[in-house]
Amino acid sequence: MATKTEVTVEEKLRALYDLQLIDSRIDEIRSVRGELPLEVEDLEDEVAGMNTRLEKLKADLEVIEDQIKEKKNNIEESKALIKKYSAQQDNVRNNREYNSLSKEVEFQELEIQLAEKNIKEYRAQIEQKSLVIEETKGRFEERSEHLKHKQGELDEILKETEKEEQTLIKESNSYEALIEPRLIKAYKRIRNNVKNGLAIVAVERGASGGSFFIIPPQVQVEIASRKKIITDEHSGRILVDPDLANEEREKMETLFAKLK
Known part of the structure; x- marks a missing residue:
């Protein structure tokens, strides 16, 4: 030898x-394979980012819905107070007490108006976020389908070439050992x-x-x-x-x- x-x-x-x-x-x-592995990786990151955004938007909607419920409860409380103060006005002893109750009624009416305004604003936010959610969902589904297609392409190429590549790498190492x-x-x-x-x-x-x-x-x-x-x-x-x-x-x- x-x-x-x-x-x-x-x-x-x-x-x-x-x-x-x-x-x-x-x-x-x-x-x-070209840039396919990197393209798949980028698509995975993009889809994951969209999914995170969708989850956040849905969470935002829940918060706004809770805020609307809270404002509706405030309105009901204000109505109850108005009813209470109006009933008390029938039993006042002087103008000072009557005027004081009138101010309380007026304040609760303003609270109702403010709450109704807030609810209107919240509903506008819900409408806007719902549109964004629908757009993001459409984009998410489109990119997910694209990712599925690209992942399929990559899997097919890997299936066809991986065995040959691994064998060639071993051959390359063997030849290196001879030099x-x-x-x-x-x-x-x-x-x-x-x-x-x-x-x-x-x-x-x-x-x-x-x-x-x-x-x-x-x-x-x-x-x-x-x-x-x-x-x-x-x-x-x-x-x-x-x-x-x-x-x-x-x-x-x-x-x-x-x-x-």
Whole structure:
């Protein structure tokens, strides 16, 4: 069994390129989900927020209904007092007592008017809040249905890809274990610094894959010799020759087909 010191540069390049193909496949699976998980999470927060708002609005209505009951009770109490004071006026001994009772009656009448005004205002609030509740309910139902639809989409995608993704993650970890830590660190650093996550690319038409900068012929010869690890001076990505890339791609496509 070969030791790590006996691993050739070509073997390192093949292992790195295989790792890149596996990680790119994982990226591809995750890109299928796109922003869907975040969208579902946002919808869940939105629906929860609407539900909380509905509960608060309903609680507000209960408070207003209680206030109306209280004002109605106050009106009945004032009417009873008016009846009482009016009856007492028939038995007064002087004008002072009569006027005092008249003021009490007048005060209770004003209390009734104020209570009736308050009730009118409360009912206007109920009407307004009821409209808001209906609008919020409609929005809540619409967003809940949208959430259900999006959650279904996400569940379907997860069902189709989760098993493959988990297997690929294990494969990725296995390949990482075969490569020396220094190279893995460089690979991950490059991968994090490029938009498409491609840390290792093949030479295509004399240039680094995805780049327009032509690689000098002598450097291309060195890349094809597979004697040392060469990076693109413009992007910093590790370069491999087209033949090696095609060979490893065919090998990995066979692996991916088995995982589906």
